Amino acid sequence: MSAVSRFPVANPMVIFREELDEWAVLFDPDANETFALDPTSVFIWKLLDGKHCKEDILTKLNEACNDTPEDAPQHLDEFLEELAGKSLIGVEK
Amino acid sequence: MKLERTPKSIDLNITTKCNLRCSYCSHFSSAGETDKDLPTEEWLKFFKELKECAVLDVCLSGGEALVRKDIRELIDGIIENRMRFSILSNGILIDDDTASFIKATGRCDSVQVSIDGPGPESHDISRGKGSFEKALSGLRTLIRHEIPATVRVTINKHNYKVLDEVSKLLLEDVGLPSFSTNAASHLGLCRDNADETQLNAEEYAWCVEKLFKLEKKYNGRINAQAGPLASGKHWVEMEKAKAAGLPEIPGRGLLTSCGGVYSKMAVLADGTMVPCSQLPHMNLGRINQDSLADIWLNHPELKRLRDRRDIPLKEFDFCEGCEYIPYCRGGCPALAYTLGGDENIPSPDACYRTFLEAGGKLPKLNN
Numbered sequence: 001m002s003a004v005s006r007f008p009v010a011n012p013m014v015i016f017r018e019e020l021d022e023w024a025v026l027f028d029p030d031a032n033e034t035f036a037l038d039p040t041s042v043f044i045w046k047l048l049d050g051k052h053c054k055e056d057i058l059t060k061l062n063e064a065c066n067d068t069p070e071d072a073p074q075h076l077d078e079f080l081e082e083l084a085g086k087s088l089i090g091v092e093k
Numbered sequence: 094m095k096l097e098r099t100p101k102s103i104d105l106n107i108t109t110k111c112n113l114r115c116s117y118c119s120h121f122s123s124a125g126e127t128d129k130d131l132p133t134e135e136w137l138k139f140f141k142e143l144k145e146c147a148v149l150d151v152c153l154s155g156g157e158a159l160v161r162k163d164i165r166e167l168i169d170g171i172i173e174n175r176m177r178f179s180i181l182s183n184g185i186l187i188d189d190d191t192a193s194f195i196k197a198t199g200r201c202d203s204v205q206v207s208i209d210g211p212g213p214e215s216h217d218i219s220r221g222k223g224s225f226e227k228a229l230s231g232l233r234t235l236i237r238h239e240i241p242a243t244v245r246v247t248i249n250k251h252n253y254k255v256l257d258e259v260s261k262l263l264l265e266d267v268g269l270p271s272f273s274t275n276a277a278s279h280l281g282l283c284r285d286n287a288d289e290t291q292l293n294a295e296e297y298a299w300c301v302e303k304l305f306k307l308e309k310k311y312n313g314r315i316n317a318q319a320g321p322l323a324s325g326k327h328w329v330e331m332e333k334a335k336a337a338g339l340p341e342i343p344g345r346g347l348l349t350s351c352g353g354v355y356s357k358m359a360v361l362a363d364g365t366m367v368p369c370s371q372l373p374h375m376n377l378g379r380i381n382q383d384s385l386a387d388i389w390l391n392h393p394e395l396k397r398l399r400d401r402r403d404i405p406l407k408e409f410d411f412c413e414g415c416e417y418i419p420y421c422r423g424g425c426p427a428l429a430y431t432l433g434g435d436e437n438i439p440s441p442d443a444c445y446r447t448f449l450e451a452g453g454k455l456p457k458l459n460n
Contacts, residue, residue, distance in 0.1 A: 015175055017147035020098050027149050029175050029200055 004080045009050035009090045016045065026088055035086060040065075041079060048089055054080070094355045094402065099146040099386050104154065104359035104370050107136065107167060111156040113183050115207075115220045117249055117277035117290040120156060125281070125373030127363035131380075133163045135364060137170040139380040144174035146386055150202060154181035154370065156362065165194055172198050179203045181245075184231030185224060192238035203241045206232045209249070211258035218251045219290065232267065244269060248320055249277040249290045253300050260307050264314055271313075274304065276320035279431050279442060280371060292321070294451035301325030302456040319425065328445045328455055331420035341419035348401040348423035348437060355399065358389065368398055371427035372436065398426065401437045411439050415446050 010016070015027040024042045026035040037045055043064060047057050054076060061076075062068045069075070083089040109127045111120070120126060143151070151171060158164065158180050171178050177200045184206035195201050208228050210216040216225035235242035244263055246252070252259070263272045276297070277283050277290040292300065300321035308315045308322065317323040334342050358377075359370045366377040366388060377395065378388050389395065406412045406423055411433075415421070423429075424440030432441050441447050 013175060015144075015147050015149065017101075017149070018098055020096060027147075029149070029177050032177060032202070 004077075004084050005050075005090055006053050007050050008048045008052075008054075008080055008083075010045065010048040011088050011090065014088050018042065028086075028088070031087075033086070035083075035088060044076065044079065048083075050090070094352050094399075096355055096390075096399070099389055100148060100358045101356045102150050102152065103143060103148055104152045104357065105136075106155055106360065106362045106370055107131075107153055107158050107164075108156040108161050109362040110160050111183070112160055112185055113157065113221050113224055115183075115247075115282070116286045117219060117247060117281075117283035119278065119280035119283065119371060121282045122285060123281040123373050125361050125367075125370060127361050127365070130161070130362045131364045133166055135381060136167055139360070139364075140170045140174040140176070142380070142385055143176060146389075148176060150177040150179065152179045152181065157183055157186070159186040159191065168195070168198060172200055176200070177202050179205070181205045181207075182231070183207050183220070183224065184228035187231030187234050189234060189238070192234045192240060195235075196238045196240050201240055203243050204235050205243045205245055206235070207247065208232065208244050208259070208263065209247055210252045210255050211262045215252040215255045215259075219247075219249060229267075236267070236269075242269065244272040246272060246274045247277055248274055248292065248300055250292060250296065251290075253292060253296055253303075256300065256303050256307060260311060260315065264311050269314075271316060274315060274317045274320050274322050276300075278319070278425075279428055284431065294448055294453035297321055297324075297448065298453040298455070301328075305456055324443055324445075324448075325455065327422070327443075328448070331417050331445060332455065334420045335417065339419075345422055346406055346419045348404045348406065348426075348439065350422040350424050350440075350443070351426055352402075354395060358385075368395055369427060371425070372398075372430065374430070375436075398436060401426065404437060406439060409439055411441070411444075417445050421445065 015029065016024060017027060018024045022039040022042060024037040026037060044057055047060060058073055058076060061072060080089065084091045106125060108130045110130065114121065159182055161167065168178065179202045182204060195204065206228055208216060209219060213225040217223065232242055232244065246259055263269050276292060279287060283290055304315060304322040305325060315322065354368050359367050360380055361367060361373055364380045366380060367373050367375050368377065375394055377392050406418045406421055412418055424443030426436040428442040429438050429440040430436045
């Protein structure tokens with residue numbers, strides 16, 4: 001079962017560094033590790049505030065994009081799992 | 094080059110004071126030698142702005158960063174604002190207590206100690222009596238506390254003949270993974286002491302050959318971004334390209350040497366923002382008064398420095414008739430300024446033709 005919270009929230013200790021080309025980097029200063037985000041991932045990251053559930057995020061993605069792929073929910077799950085695995089977002093206790 | 098939204102790293106000259114007066118110091122007698130140090134609260138306020146700008150790391154230097162009595166408070170402020178840090182130091186003040194504190198932060202990328210020779214004779218003559226033993230003790234203390242320690246050897250007239258011995262000390266006896274070299278350059282105090290400190294072409298050539306051999310002997314554990322090893326490698330690359338008949342090396346033939354202004358900035362001890370610690374005359378604004386992000390994206394002097402990458406070397410009288418233009422990058426903007434009065438011109442310091450005309454030559458290479 002997924003460890004990702006129903007309302008995922010970004011780790012407040014992580015630095016979110018947006019670049020001019022709409023990509024971004026997440027930086028964990030304690031682990032000294034970086035994680036690159038493409039523009040879609042940046043869009044999702046900004047919704048990881050503990051107030052949006054996965055369904056909310058998918059709805060907003062659909063609103064923002066014209067051609068969201070059918071397997072977007074699966075991609076979102078995988079992305080959130082990856083973030084959780086790197087302690088970049090909160091997980092369900 | 095890609096411009097970042099805000100600088101990724103900032104060099105902070107947190108003090109203008111130093112407990113040494115090295116004869117080739119780039120700080121003293123430069124515009125970076127300010128008349129005051131900012132108080133603690135000014136730096137702490139600025140660190141909050143760095144966090145808002147998502148700056149990832151800062152490099153603390155001076156003067157000598159560790160002479161500040163509030164150094165721990167400043168480092169705590171850096172940690173609190175989610176950054177990592179490194180320190181450039183002469184090593185004198187590094188004791189167990191200081192090293193324990195640095196280690197406990199978990200955020201220190203490196204502490205660089207300046208060591209110029211294998212013993213006091215070649216080190217203290219430039220840096221002051223008793224400084225070698227204290228610097229080496231500071232280095233060993235860092236290593237004992239498992240802090241990533243690095244060493245910079247500044248090659249000058251007094252130590253260039255002991256590169257074998259200093260390499261042995263650092264790589265074999267102390268056991269560093271690597272160390273870096275540069276050379277006493279025409280900045281700060283070195284301008285007043287050039288004859289006693291700076292290498293001439295013959296000595297420079299001797300160092301290039303020696304460092305090539307040492308780099309090979311120690312499997313690449315000696316590195317450099319400036320000075321004889323860096324220049325030598327660059328010049329060899331140019332010779333090879335010319336010998337192979339290449340019309341150019343991509344990205345060369347322009348003033349492309351330095352990309353620092355695309356990812357970094359610096360702040361002087363009095364809070365003046367500058368493009369680089371070695372360009373302290375270029376006042377871009379003041380911390381806590383001017384917006385770092387705004388200066389970064391919009392200051393005309395920064396734009397001018399970034400635009401130097403588009404300036405062809407063939408436009409300069411200095412480069413007229415030079416057969417190495419298609420392979421050359423033009424050298425450091427700070428040295429271009431101190432030697433020629435403008436950042437956006439080629440630096441004579443890194444000029445291969447000037448080196449050859451002064452009697453310098455590269456070692457014979459097998460490949």
